[in-house]
Amino acid sequence: MPKVGEHLNPVIENNFMYHAPKDGQPEKYEVIREKAKELAYLIEEECPNSREKSVAMTNLETAVMWANASIARN
Structure with a gap:
């Protein structure tokens, strides 16, 4: 924490506070999750099991997290 007299x-x-959902935000989160799930199933069906597929899935999860954070924080 900043010392007395320093500015926050x-x-x-x-970025490090709790953001309670505001009107309309939960619906946006749901749309993003549903679209990401569609892509996850496509990746699961079309890509061979591999490190690259695992990285793709991890990055898809990361993209959902950051998209939701953008909604919550802004």
């Missing part, structure tokens, strides 16, 4: 960084404060 608003970006850090925003």
Whole structure:
């Protein structure tokens, strides 16, 4: 934490606080998750089991997380 007299960084404060869902946000989260799930099933069906497929799935999960964070934080 900053010492007395130092200013808080608003970006850090925003990025590390709880953001309660506002009107309309849960529906946006659901749409993003559903579309990502569609892509996950496509990857599962079309890609051979491999490290690359695992990385693709991990990055898809990461993309959903950051998309939801963008909604929550902004």
